[in-house]
Amino acid sequence: MSxxxxxxGRLAIVTGGAGGLGRGIAGAFIDAGARVELWDANASALADSAAALGPHATTRTVDITDAAAVEQAADAAFTTHGRVDILVNNAGVLGEVKPIWETSPENFQRVLQVNLFGSYLVTRAVVGRMRDQAPRPSKLTPHPLRGHVVNIASIQGKEGMARAAAYSASKAGLIALTKSVAKETAQDGIIVTAITPAAAETAMAKEISAERRADILGRIPMGRFVEVEEVARMVLWLSSDECSFSTGGIFDLSGGRATY
Ligand SMILES: NC(=O)c1ccc[n+]([C@@H]2O[C@H](COP(=O)([O-])OP(=O)(O)OC[C@H]3O[C@@H](n4cnc5c(N)ncnc54)[C@H](O)[C@@H]3O)[C@@H](O)[C@H]2O)c1
Structure with a gap:
């Protein structure tokens, strides 16, 4: 990683930090000199992630759908580190892969609960506190920034996807949340963006059938999945002071599937 x-000197929170993309993003941050708090509901996978990432990664076991736990975690992070410079809302679940008439209401609710409501809770807790911290002087921009928020949406949130109504709807909601929060924080020096990756080879991709996998691959003009490092590199740019005027932007990462 470059x-x-x-x-x-920066502190980043990466939710879903025990998973494939979360660990890759955290690794890129650490390579660039940051310290990272990995937040995840899966305590044992979190410990594995932290061990792989080394001493600049710490962990917090948090279920992002639990409002009180998220408030407590945000409070502890700001108290421990003094400030939080970067938030990556990356925790997410795929849920059932079925046509809507075969899905359960519990599944729909769960997917929305984690991917959208959970990201809302974390954003609410962290951005609310980020607004109160001093702007950080920057060598790159005369307009000091208080922080960056990057939301991990999906190409499916832009295009929709058969057999994934809940997942697609949750990611479309996350895209709208990104644009809305960006407008609220535009004058606070907080840059809020989202990315819309195509499929990556993580635990999530292993949840789908071979047939579904071939279907998804066939939709990507480049004919391959995105590499975790490619996702991490885009998040790195969006989390750095290089990205100082693109708030509310939704950044494509789909190998040509979406050219908008
Ligand atoms: N892998 C892909 O193909 C792909 C493509 C586009 C977008 N994404 C998105 O990227 C993000 C990361 O996915 P991944 O591919 O690394 O999957 P992953 O399954 O490897 O990681 C997801 C992580 O989120 C955590 N998580 C789930 N529910 C949680 C909760 N309530 N509280 C806290 N943590 C919770 C899981 O424990 C897991 O560690 C997700 O938001 C996903 O929707 C993935």
């Missing part, structure tokens, strides 16, 4: 971005 170390062209200087995140030294």
């Amino acid at each position: 170390a062209r971005y200087d995140l030294s």
Whole structure:
């Protein structure tokens, strides 16, 4: 991973930090000089992630759908580190892969609960506190920034996807949340963006059938899945002071599937 971005002295929170993309993003931040708090509901996978990432990664076991737990975790993070410079809302679940008439209401609710409501809770807790911290002087921009928020949406949130109504709807909601919060924080020096990756080879991709996998691959003009490092590199740019005027932007990462 290139170390062209200087995140030294910065503290990043990565939700879903025990998962494939979360660990990759955290690794890129650490390579650029940041310290990272990994938040995840899966305590044992979190411990594995932290061990792989080394001493600049710490962990917090948090279920992001639990409002009180999220408030407590945000409070502890700001108290421990003094400030939080970067938030990546990455925790997410795929849920049932079925046509809507075969899905359960419990599944729909759960997917929305984690991917949208959970990201809302974390954003509410962290951005509310980020607004109160001092702007950080920057060598790159005369307009000091208080922080960056990057939301991990999905190509399915832009295009919709058969057999994934809940997942697609949750990610479309996350895209709208991104644009809305960006407008609220535009004058606070907080840059809020989202990315819309195509499929990556993580635990989530292993939940689908071979047939579904071939269908998804066939929709990507580049004919391959996105590499975790490619996702991490885009998040790195969006989390750095290089990204100082693109708030509310939704950044494509789909190998040509969406050219908008
Ligand atoms: N893998 C892909 O193909 C792909 C494509 C586009 C977008 N995404 C998105 O990227 C993000 C990361 O996914 P991944 O591929 O690394 O999957 P993953 O399953 O490897 O990681 C997801 C992580 O989120 C955590 N999580 C789930 N519910 C949680 C909760 N309530 N509280 C806290 N943590 C919780 C899980 O424990 C897991 O560690 C997700 O938001 C996903 O929707 C993935």
